[in-house]
Amino acid sequence: MEQLIKLATQVGERLKASGETVTTAESCTGGGISYFLTEVAGSSAWFERAFVTYSNDAKHELVGVKQETLAAYGAVSEEVVAEMAAGALKAANADYALAVSGIAGPTGGSDDKPVGLVCFGWATKLGVVTETCLFDGDRHVIRFNTIAHSLCRLQSYLESQK
Template identity: 85%
Template structure:
Protein backbone atom coordinates (compact mmCIF):
# COMPACT_ATOMS: atom_id res chain seq x y z
CA UNK A 1 0.00 0.00 0.00
CA UNK A 2 2.86 2.35 0.79
CA UNK A 3 4.12 2.22 -2.82
CA UNK A 4 0.64 2.92 -4.17
CA UNK A 5 0.23 5.95 -1.91
CA UNK A 6 3.65 7.19 -3.02
CA UNK A 7 2.45 6.99 -6.64
CA UNK A 8 -0.77 8.78 -5.72
CA UNK A 9 1.23 11.51 -3.96
CA UNK A 10 3.32 12.10 -7.08
CA UNK A 11 0.17 12.22 -9.21
CA UNK A 12 -1.41 14.68 -6.80
CA UNK A 13 1.64 16.94 -6.83
CA UNK A 14 1.56 17.17 -10.62
CA UNK A 15 -2.17 17.76 -10.78
CA UNK A 16 -2.05 20.40 -8.05
CA UNK A 17 0.88 22.20 -9.70
CA UNK A 18 -1.01 22.38 -12.99
CA UNK A 19 -4.34 23.18 -11.28
CA UNK A 20 -5.97 20.08 -12.80
CA UNK A 21 -8.34 17.44 -11.49
CA UNK A 22 -8.97 13.73 -11.94
CA UNK A 23 -11.95 11.44 -11.69
CA UNK A 24 -12.21 7.64 -11.77
CA UNK A 25 -14.72 5.15 -13.16
CA UNK A 26 -14.02 1.75 -11.64
CA UNK A 27 -15.50 -1.67 -12.03
CA UNK A 28 -13.24 -4.57 -10.98
CA UNK A 29 -11.34 -2.45 -8.43
CA UNK A 30 -14.55 -1.42 -6.67
CA UNK A 31 -13.25 2.04 -5.78
CA UNK A 32 -9.72 0.90 -4.91
CA UNK A 33 -8.06 3.46 -7.19
CA UNK A 34 -10.01 6.34 -5.68
CA UNK A 35 -9.27 4.97 -2.21
CA UNK A 36 -5.53 5.12 -2.88
CA UNK A 37 -5.77 8.59 -4.44
CA UNK A 38 -7.69 9.94 -1.46
CA UNK A 39 -5.19 8.46 1.01
CA UNK A 40 -3.10 11.52 0.09
CA UNK A 41 -3.67 14.46 2.43
CA UNK A 42 -4.98 17.42 0.46
CA UNK A 43 -6.33 15.28 -2.38
CA UNK A 44 -9.53 17.34 -2.36
CA UNK A 45 -7.55 19.96 -4.30
CA UNK A 46 -7.18 17.64 -7.31
CA UNK A 47 -9.47 14.62 -6.88
CA UNK A 48 -12.93 15.46 -8.22
CA UNK A 49 -15.02 12.31 -7.67
CA UNK A 50 -15.27 8.58 -8.25
CA UNK A 51 -17.78 6.41 -10.01
CA UNK A 52 -17.95 2.79 -8.91
CA UNK A 53 -19.69 1.25 -11.90
CA UNK A 54 -19.65 -2.42 -11.05
CA UNK A 55 -22.86 -3.34 -12.88
CA UNK A 56 -23.73 -2.69 -16.51
CA UNK A 57 -26.64 -0.52 -15.33
CA UNK A 58 -24.21 1.62 -13.34
CA UNK A 59 -21.94 1.96 -16.37
CA UNK A 60 -24.90 3.16 -18.45
CA UNK A 61 -26.55 5.38 -15.84
CA UNK A 62 -23.53 6.97 -14.17
CA UNK A 63 -21.02 7.45 -16.99
CA UNK A 64 -23.10 7.03 -20.14
CA UNK A 65 -21.80 3.78 -21.60
CA UNK A 66 -24.06 2.88 -24.52
CA UNK A 67 -26.14 -0.30 -24.24
CA UNK A 68 -25.00 -1.29 -27.73
CA UNK A 69 -21.35 -1.02 -26.69
CA UNK A 70 -21.95 -3.32 -23.73
CA UNK A 71 -23.93 -5.84 -25.79
CA UNK A 72 -21.47 -5.91 -28.70
CA UNK A 73 -18.23 -5.94 -26.70
CA UNK A 74 -19.01 -6.99 -23.14
CA UNK A 75 -18.27 -5.02 -20.00
CA UNK A 76 -14.61 -6.06 -20.07
CA UNK A 77 -13.49 -4.40 -23.29
CA UNK A 78 -11.47 -1.44 -24.44
CA UNK A 79 -14.58 -0.02 -26.09
CA UNK A 80 -16.43 0.04 -22.75
CA UNK A 81 -13.55 1.54 -20.74
CA UNK A 82 -13.11 4.21 -23.41
CA UNK A 83 -16.75 5.20 -22.94
CA UNK A 84 -16.44 4.93 -19.15
CA UNK A 85 -13.44 7.27 -19.11
CA UNK A 86 -14.96 9.76 -21.56
CA UNK A 87 -18.27 9.73 -19.68
CA UNK A 88 -16.64 10.20 -16.28
CA UNK A 89 -14.55 13.06 -17.65
CA UNK A 90 -17.68 14.79 -18.94
CA UNK A 91 -19.90 14.19 -15.90
CA UNK A 92 -17.20 15.22 -13.42
CA UNK A 93 -15.92 18.08 -15.58
CA UNK A 94 -12.41 16.93 -14.69
CA UNK A 95 -9.17 17.24 -16.66
CA UNK A 96 -8.29 13.54 -16.46
CA UNK A 97 -10.32 10.35 -16.11
CA UNK A 98 -9.14 6.85 -15.42
CA UNK A 99 -11.41 3.84 -16.04
CA UNK A 100 -10.97 0.12 -15.42
CA UNK A 101 -13.05 -2.98 -16.05
CA UNK A 102 -11.80 -6.52 -15.67
CA UNK A 103 -12.18 -10.05 -14.41
CA UNK A 104 -10.57 -10.33 -10.98
CA UNK A 105 -11.81 -13.88 -10.38
CA UNK A 106 -11.64 -16.44 -9.12
CA UNK A 107 -14.66 -17.11 -11.38
CA UNK A 108 -16.14 -15.26 -14.33
CA UNK A 109 -13.40 -15.85 -16.86
CA UNK A 110 -13.68 -17.51 -20.25
CA UNK A 111 -11.26 -18.66 -22.93
CA UNK A 112 -11.72 -15.34 -24.73
CA UNK A 113 -11.62 -13.24 -21.55
CA UNK A 114 -9.69 -15.09 -18.84
CA UNK A 115 -9.46 -14.26 -15.15
CA UNK A 116 -6.85 -11.52 -14.84
CA UNK A 117 -7.85 -9.68 -18.02
CA UNK A 118 -8.26 -5.97 -17.29
CA UNK A 119 -9.06 -3.14 -19.69
CA UNK A 120 -7.88 0.39 -18.93
CA UNK A 121 -8.94 3.76 -20.26
CA UNK A 122 -7.32 7.15 -19.63
CA UNK A 123 -9.14 10.21 -20.98
CA UNK A 124 -8.46 13.92 -21.35
CA UNK A 125 -10.22 16.52 -23.42
CA UNK A 126 -7.69 15.65 -26.15
CA UNK A 127 -8.88 12.05 -26.40
CA UNK A 128 -8.80 8.61 -24.85
CA UNK A 129 -6.14 5.91 -24.72
CA UNK A 130 -6.98 2.28 -23.91
CA UNK A 131 -4.99 -0.81 -23.05
CA UNK A 132 -5.64 -4.41 -22.04
CA UNK A 133 -3.43 -6.35 -19.64
CA UNK A 134 -3.48 -9.88 -18.30
CA UNK A 135 -2.43 -10.20 -14.66
CA UNK A 136 -1.55 -13.39 -12.79
CA UNK A 137 -2.51 -14.14 -9.24
CA UNK A 138 -5.54 -14.33 -7.02
CA UNK A 139 -8.33 -11.77 -6.81
CA UNK A 140 -6.41 -9.56 -4.38
CA UNK A 141 -3.26 -9.59 -6.52
CA UNK A 142 -5.15 -8.87 -9.74
CA UNK A 143 -6.95 -5.91 -8.17
CA UNK A 144 -3.74 -4.56 -6.61
CA UNK A 145 -1.87 -4.90 -9.93
CA UNK A 146 -4.73 -3.14 -11.69
CA UNK A 147 -4.53 -0.21 -9.29
CA UNK A 148 -0.73 -0.04 -9.56
CA UNK A 149 -0.72 -0.22 -13.36
CA UNK A 150 -3.41 2.43 -13.75
CA UNK A 151 -1.55 4.83 -11.46
CA UNK A 152 1.87 4.14 -13.05
CA UNK A 153 0.53 4.85 -16.52
CA UNK A 154 -1.25 7.97 -15.33
CA UNK A 155 1.92 9.28 -13.67
CA UNK A 156 3.91 8.55 -16.82
CA UNK A 157 1.40 10.51 -18.87
CA UNK A 158 1.41 13.44 -16.43
CA UNK A 159 5.22 13.54 -16.47
CA UNK A 160 5.28 13.74 -20.25
CA UNK A 161 2.38 16.18 -20.57
CA UNK A 162 3.25 19.82 -21.17
CA UNK A 163 0.94 22.21 -19.29
CA UNK A 164 -1.30 24.21 -21.63
CA UNK A 165 -0.61 27.93 -21.69
Template identity: 85%
Template sequence: MEQLVKTATRIGERLVANGQTVTTAESCTGGGISYVLTEVAGSSAWFERAFVTYSNDAKQELVGVKEATLLAHGAVSEDVVAEMALGARDAANADFGLAVSGIAGPTGGTDDKPVGMVCFGWATKAGVVTETCLFDGDRHTIRRNTIAHSLCRLLSYLEGEK
Protein backbone atom coordinates (compact mmCIF):
# COMPACT_ATOMS: atom_id res chain seq x y z
CA MET A 1 0.00 0.00 0.00
CA GLU A 2 2.83 2.38 0.80
CA GLN A 3 4.17 2.25 -2.77
CA LEU A 4 0.68 2.82 -4.20
CA VAL A 5 0.24 5.92 -2.04
CA LYS A 6 3.66 7.20 -3.14
CA THR A 7 2.56 6.84 -6.75
CA ALA A 8 -0.73 8.59 -5.98
CA THR A 9 1.18 11.41 -4.26
CA ARG A 10 3.30 11.92 -7.38
CA ILE A 11 0.15 11.91 -9.53
CA GLY A 12 -1.34 14.58 -7.28
CA GLU A 13 1.79 16.71 -7.42
CA ARG A 14 1.82 16.58 -11.22
CA LEU A 15 -1.91 17.34 -11.49
CA VAL A 16 -1.63 20.31 -9.10
CA ALA A 17 1.36 21.67 -11.01
CA ASN A 18 -0.67 21.52 -14.23
CA GLY A 19 -3.96 22.70 -12.70
CA GLN A 20 -5.62 19.43 -13.74
CA THR A 21 -8.04 16.91 -12.24
CA VAL A 22 -8.72 13.18 -12.52
CA THR A 23 -11.77 10.98 -12.04
CA THR A 24 -12.21 7.20 -12.00
CA ALA A 25 -14.75 4.69 -13.30
CA GLU A 26 -14.08 1.35 -11.63
CA SER A 27 -15.61 -2.05 -11.96
CA CYS A 28 -13.40 -4.93 -10.78
CA THR A 29 -11.52 -2.75 -8.27
CA GLY A 30 -14.74 -1.60 -6.60
CA GLY A 31 -13.36 1.84 -5.75
CA GLY A 32 -9.84 0.70 -4.86
CA ILE A 33 -8.16 3.17 -7.19
CA SER A 34 -10.09 6.09 -5.74
CA TYR A 35 -9.33 4.82 -2.24
CA VAL A 36 -5.60 4.99 -2.95
CA LEU A 37 -5.86 8.42 -4.58
CA THR A 38 -7.76 9.80 -1.60
CA GLU A 39 -5.20 8.44 0.85
CA VAL A 40 -3.16 11.48 -0.22
CA ALA A 41 -3.79 14.52 1.97
CA GLY A 42 -5.12 17.37 -0.13
CA SER A 43 -6.36 15.11 -2.91
CA SER A 44 -9.59 17.11 -3.08
CA ALA A 45 -7.59 19.69 -5.06
CA TRP A 46 -7.08 17.26 -7.95
CA PHE A 47 -9.35 14.23 -7.48
CA GLU A 48 -12.79 15.13 -8.77
CA ARG A 49 -14.96 12.05 -8.04
CA ALA A 50 -15.28 8.30 -8.46
CA PHE A 51 -17.82 6.14 -10.21
CA VAL A 52 -18.03 2.54 -9.00
CA THR A 53 -19.77 0.94 -11.95
CA TYR A 54 -19.77 -2.71 -11.00
CA SER A 55 -22.97 -3.63 -12.86
CA ASN A 56 -23.73 -3.12 -16.53
CA ASP A 57 -26.66 -0.88 -15.52
CA ALA A 58 -24.29 1.33 -13.53
CA LYS A 59 -21.89 1.53 -16.46
CA GLN A 60 -24.73 2.75 -18.66
CA GLU A 61 -26.46 5.05 -16.15
CA LEU A 62 -23.45 6.68 -14.50
CA VAL A 63 -20.82 6.94 -17.25
CA GLY A 64 -22.78 6.53 -20.46
CA VAL A 65 -21.61 3.15 -21.74
CA LYS A 66 -23.86 2.19 -24.63
CA GLU A 67 -25.96 -0.96 -24.30
CA ALA A 68 -24.89 -1.90 -27.83
CA THR A 69 -21.23 -1.79 -26.79
CA LEU A 70 -21.90 -4.06 -23.81
CA LEU A 71 -23.86 -6.51 -25.97
CA ALA A 72 -21.25 -6.57 -28.73
CA HIS A 73 -18.10 -6.76 -26.61
CA GLY A 74 -19.02 -7.58 -23.01
CA ALA A 75 -18.26 -5.55 -19.89
CA VAL A 76 -14.64 -6.69 -19.87
CA SER A 77 -13.46 -5.15 -23.11
CA GLU A 78 -11.39 -2.25 -24.33
CA ASP A 79 -14.45 -0.83 -26.08
CA VAL A 80 -16.33 -0.64 -22.77
CA VAL A 81 -13.47 0.85 -20.73
CA ALA A 82 -12.93 3.46 -23.45
CA GLU A 83 -16.54 4.55 -23.04
CA MET A 84 -16.24 4.36 -19.24
CA ALA A 85 -13.12 6.56 -19.18
CA LEU A 86 -14.56 9.13 -21.57
CA GLY A 87 -17.96 9.11 -19.87
CA ALA A 88 -16.46 9.57 -16.41
CA ARG A 89 -14.16 12.34 -17.59
CA ASP A 90 -17.07 14.16 -19.21
CA ALA A 91 -19.50 13.61 -16.30
CA ALA A 92 -16.94 14.94 -13.83
CA ASN A 93 -15.67 17.67 -16.13
CA ALA A 94 -12.18 16.38 -15.32
CA ASP A 95 -9.02 16.48 -17.40
CA PHE A 96 -8.40 12.75 -17.06
CA GLY A 97 -10.68 9.75 -16.78
CA LEU A 98 -9.29 6.41 -15.67
CA ALA A 99 -11.39 3.24 -16.09
CA VAL A 100 -10.98 -0.46 -15.33
CA SER A 101 -13.11 -3.54 -15.89
CA GLY A 102 -11.94 -7.09 -15.39
CA ILE A 103 -12.38 -10.55 -14.00
CA ALA A 104 -10.79 -10.73 -10.55
CA GLY A 105 -12.04 -14.25 -9.82
CA PRO A 106 -11.94 -16.75 -8.48
CA THR A 107 -14.95 -17.45 -10.73
CA GLY A 108 -16.35 -15.77 -13.81
CA GLY A 109 -13.57 -16.50 -16.26
CA THR A 110 -14.02 -18.11 -19.68
CA ASP A 111 -11.63 -19.38 -22.33
CA ASP A 112 -11.86 -16.01 -24.12
CA LYS A 113 -11.80 -13.92 -20.95
CA PRO A 114 -9.95 -15.76 -18.19
CA VAL A 115 -9.69 -14.82 -14.53
CA GLY A 116 -7.04 -12.12 -14.29
CA MET A 117 -7.98 -10.37 -17.55
CA VAL A 118 -8.35 -6.63 -16.96
CA CYS A 119 -9.07 -3.88 -19.47
CA PHE A 120 -7.86 -0.34 -18.82
CA GLY A 121 -8.83 3.02 -20.30
CA TRP A 122 -7.20 6.41 -19.79
CA ALA A 123 -9.09 9.36 -21.30
CA THR A 124 -7.67 12.81 -21.89
CA LYS A 125 -8.94 15.81 -23.79
CA ALA A 126 -6.98 14.39 -26.76
CA GLY A 127 -8.73 11.01 -26.73
CA VAL A 128 -8.51 7.64 -25.03
CA VAL A 129 -5.88 4.93 -24.76
CA THR A 130 -6.82 1.36 -23.86
CA GLU A 131 -4.89 -1.72 -22.84
CA THR A 132 -5.62 -5.27 -21.71
CA CYS A 133 -3.48 -7.14 -19.19
CA LEU A 134 -3.60 -10.64 -17.77
CA PHE A 135 -2.61 -10.84 -14.11
CA ASP A 136 -1.83 -14.02 -12.15
CA GLY A 137 -2.84 -14.62 -8.57
CA ASP A 138 -5.85 -14.62 -6.33
CA ARG A 139 -8.61 -12.00 -6.29
CA HIS A 140 -6.74 -9.69 -3.91
CA THR A 141 -3.54 -9.85 -5.98
CA ILE A 142 -5.34 -9.25 -9.28
CA ARG A 143 -7.16 -6.23 -7.86
CA ARG A 144 -4.00 -4.80 -6.30
CA ASN A 145 -2.07 -5.26 -9.56
CA THR A 146 -4.91 -3.57 -11.43
CA ILE A 147 -4.76 -0.56 -9.11
CA ALA A 148 -0.98 -0.35 -9.38
CA HIS A 149 -0.94 -0.64 -13.17
CA SER A 150 -3.64 1.98 -13.67
CA LEU A 151 -1.87 4.48 -11.43
CA CYS A 152 1.61 3.81 -12.86
CA ARG A 153 0.38 4.33 -16.42
CA LEU A 154 -1.39 7.56 -15.45
CA LEU A 155 1.76 8.83 -13.73
CA SER A 156 3.86 7.87 -16.75
CA TYR A 157 1.54 9.86 -19.00
CA LEU A 158 1.57 12.86 -16.65
CA GLU A 159 5.35 12.84 -16.37
CA GLY A 160 5.60 12.62 -20.14
CA GLU A 161 3.62 15.87 -20.36
CA LYS A 162 6.39 17.85 -18.60
Protein backbone atom coordinates (compact mmCIF):
# COMPACT_ATOMS: atom_id res chain seq x y z
CA MET A 1 0.00 0.00 0.00
CA GLU A 2 2.72 2.46 1.00
CA GLN A 3 4.71 1.54 -2.13
CA LEU A 4 1.75 2.39 -4.36
CA ILE A 5 1.17 5.73 -2.67
CA LYS A 6 4.87 6.54 -3.10
CA LEU A 7 4.67 5.70 -6.81
CA ALA A 8 1.50 7.74 -7.24
CA THR A 9 3.14 10.66 -5.46
CA GLN A 10 6.15 10.50 -7.79
CA VAL A 11 3.85 10.42 -10.82
CA GLY A 12 1.89 13.37 -9.46
CA GLU A 13 4.98 15.44 -8.73
CA ARG A 14 6.24 14.96 -12.28
CA LEU A 15 2.86 15.74 -13.84
CA LYS A 16 2.40 18.83 -11.67
CA ALA A 17 5.89 20.09 -12.56
CA SER A 18 5.17 19.71 -16.28
CA GLY A 19 1.58 20.97 -16.12
CA GLU A 20 0.31 17.74 -17.64
CA THR A 21 -2.60 15.43 -16.82
CA VAL A 22 -3.34 11.72 -16.68
CA THR A 23 -6.48 9.62 -17.04
CA THR A 24 -7.19 5.92 -16.59
CA ALA A 25 -9.31 3.26 -18.26
CA GLU A 26 -9.45 0.28 -15.92
CA SER A 27 -11.04 -3.12 -16.11
CA CYS A 28 -9.51 -5.76 -13.82
CA THR A 29 -8.37 -3.17 -11.25
CA GLY A 30 -11.86 -1.68 -10.94
CA GLY A 31 -10.56 1.83 -10.33
CA GLY A 32 -7.62 0.82 -8.15
CA ILE A 33 -5.08 2.84 -10.14
CA SER A 34 -7.29 5.90 -9.86
CA TYR A 35 -7.72 5.29 -6.14
CA PHE A 36 -3.98 5.48 -5.54
CA LEU A 37 -3.50 8.48 -7.82
CA THR A 38 -6.20 10.37 -5.94
CA GLU A 39 -4.74 9.42 -2.56
CA VAL A 40 -2.14 12.08 -3.32
CA ALA A 41 -3.11 15.50 -1.95
CA GLY A 42 -3.51 18.01 -4.76
CA SER A 43 -4.13 15.34 -7.41
CA SER A 44 -6.96 17.42 -8.87
CA ALA A 45 -4.24 19.53 -10.52
CA TRP A 46 -3.04 16.61 -12.66
CA PHE A 47 -5.56 13.75 -12.47
CA GLU A 48 -8.23 14.36 -15.07
CA ARG A 49 -10.75 11.51 -14.67
CA ALA A 50 -11.17 7.75 -14.60
CA PHE A 51 -13.12 5.27 -16.67
CA VAL A 52 -13.95 1.98 -14.97
CA THR A 53 -14.74 -0.17 -17.97
CA TYR A 54 -15.33 -3.56 -16.44
CA SER A 55 -17.80 -4.78 -19.06
CA ASN A 56 -17.34 -4.94 -22.80
CA ASP A 57 -20.25 -2.52 -23.20
CA ALA A 58 -18.48 -0.02 -20.92
CA LYS A 59 -15.25 -0.40 -22.92
CA HIS A 60 -17.19 0.36 -26.08
CA GLU A 61 -19.47 3.12 -24.75
CA LEU A 62 -17.05 5.02 -22.51
CA VAL A 63 -13.70 4.81 -24.30
CA GLY A 64 -14.64 3.79 -27.83
CA VAL A 65 -13.31 0.26 -28.08
CA LYS A 66 -14.67 -1.17 -31.31
CA GLN A 67 -17.07 -4.10 -31.03
CA GLU A 68 -15.08 -5.76 -33.83
CA THR A 69 -11.89 -5.54 -31.76
CA LEU A 70 -13.59 -7.06 -28.72
CA ALA A 71 -15.04 -9.87 -30.85
CA ALA A 72 -11.78 -10.61 -32.65
CA TYR A 73 -9.33 -10.45 -29.72
CA GLY A 74 -11.34 -10.55 -26.49
CA ALA A 75 -11.36 -8.00 -23.69
CA VAL A 76 -7.99 -9.16 -22.37
CA SER A 77 -5.77 -8.29 -25.31
CA GLU A 78 -3.22 -5.69 -26.30
CA GLU A 79 -5.51 -4.64 -29.14
CA VAL A 80 -8.29 -3.78 -26.70
CA VAL A 81 -6.10 -1.97 -24.16
CA ALA A 82 -4.55 0.06 -27.00
CA GLU A 83 -8.04 1.25 -27.95
CA MET A 84 -8.94 1.78 -24.28
CA ALA A 85 -5.89 3.97 -23.70
CA ALA A 86 -6.34 5.96 -26.91
CA GLY A 87 -10.06 6.40 -26.23
CA ALA A 88 -9.53 7.52 -22.63
CA LEU A 89 -6.84 9.98 -23.71
CA LYS A 90 -9.23 11.52 -26.23
CA ALA A 91 -12.33 11.48 -24.02
CA ALA A 92 -10.48 13.09 -21.10
CA ASN A 93 -8.35 15.41 -23.26
CA ALA A 94 -5.43 14.33 -21.08
CA ASP A 95 -1.72 14.15 -21.81
CA TYR A 96 -1.30 10.54 -20.63
CA ALA A 97 -3.62 7.57 -20.30
CA LEU A 98 -3.20 4.20 -18.59
CA ALA A 99 -5.38 1.24 -19.53
CA VAL A 100 -5.54 -2.26 -18.05
CA SER A 101 -7.57 -5.36 -18.74
CA GLY A 102 -6.85 -8.75 -17.27
CA ILE A 103 -7.95 -11.91 -15.53
CA ALA A 104 -7.53 -11.46 -11.79
CA GLY A 105 -9.24 -14.73 -10.89
CA PRO A 106 -9.79 -16.93 -9.18
CA THR A 107 -11.95 -18.02 -12.14
CA GLY A 108 -12.22 -16.85 -15.71
CA GLY A 109 -8.91 -18.10 -17.04
CA SER A 110 -8.31 -20.45 -19.97
CA ASP A 111 -5.35 -22.22 -21.54
CA ASP A 112 -4.82 -19.25 -23.87
CA LYS A 113 -5.53 -16.61 -21.24
CA PRO A 114 -4.75 -17.89 -17.76
CA VAL A 115 -5.55 -16.24 -14.44
CA GLY A 116 -2.94 -13.56 -13.86
CA LEU A 117 -2.73 -12.45 -17.51
CA VAL A 118 -2.92 -8.65 -17.70
CA CYS A 119 -2.66 -6.40 -20.74
CA PHE A 120 -1.47 -2.81 -20.33
CA GLY A 121 -1.72 0.25 -22.55
CA TRP A 122 -0.09 3.65 -22.06
CA ALA A 123 -1.06 6.44 -24.43
CA THR A 124 0.15 9.93 -25.25
CA LYS A 125 -0.65 12.13 -28.19
CA LEU A 126 2.37 10.51 -29.88
CA GLY A 127 0.86 7.02 -29.77
CA VAL A 128 0.20 3.94 -27.67
CA VAL A 129 2.54 1.36 -26.14
CA THR A 130 1.19 -2.00 -24.99
CA GLU A 131 2.52 -4.85 -22.90
CA THR A 132 1.26 -8.14 -21.49
CA CYS A 133 2.36 -9.61 -18.16
CA LEU A 134 1.53 -12.80 -16.32
CA PHE A 135 1.35 -12.36 -12.54
CA ASP A 136 1.31 -15.14 -9.96
CA GLY A 137 -0.83 -15.04 -6.85
CA ASP A 138 -4.40 -14.64 -5.77
CA ARG A 139 -6.83 -11.95 -6.94
CA HIS A 140 -5.55 -9.38 -4.46
CA VAL A 141 -1.89 -9.92 -5.43
CA ILE A 142 -2.63 -9.84 -9.17
CA ARG A 143 -4.55 -6.57 -8.85
CA PHE A 144 -1.86 -5.04 -6.61
CA ASN A 145 0.87 -6.01 -9.07
CA THR A 146 -1.17 -4.63 -11.96
CA ILE A 147 -1.54 -1.26 -10.24
CA ALA A 148 2.15 -1.19 -9.29
CA HIS A 149 3.29 -2.09 -12.80
CA SER A 150 1.05 0.57 -14.38
CA LEU A 151 2.36 3.29 -12.10
CA CYS A 152 6.01 2.16 -12.38
CA ARG A 153 5.93 2.26 -16.15
CA LEU A 154 4.25 5.67 -16.21
CA GLN A 155 6.70 7.03 -13.66
CA SER A 156 9.65 5.69 -15.67
CA TYR A 157 8.29 7.27 -18.85
CA LEU A 158 7.75 10.61 -17.15
CA GLU A 159 11.28 10.54 -15.74
CA SER A 160 12.70 9.84 -19.20
CA GLN A 161 10.96 12.98 -20.51
CA LYS A 162 12.90 15.37 -18.21
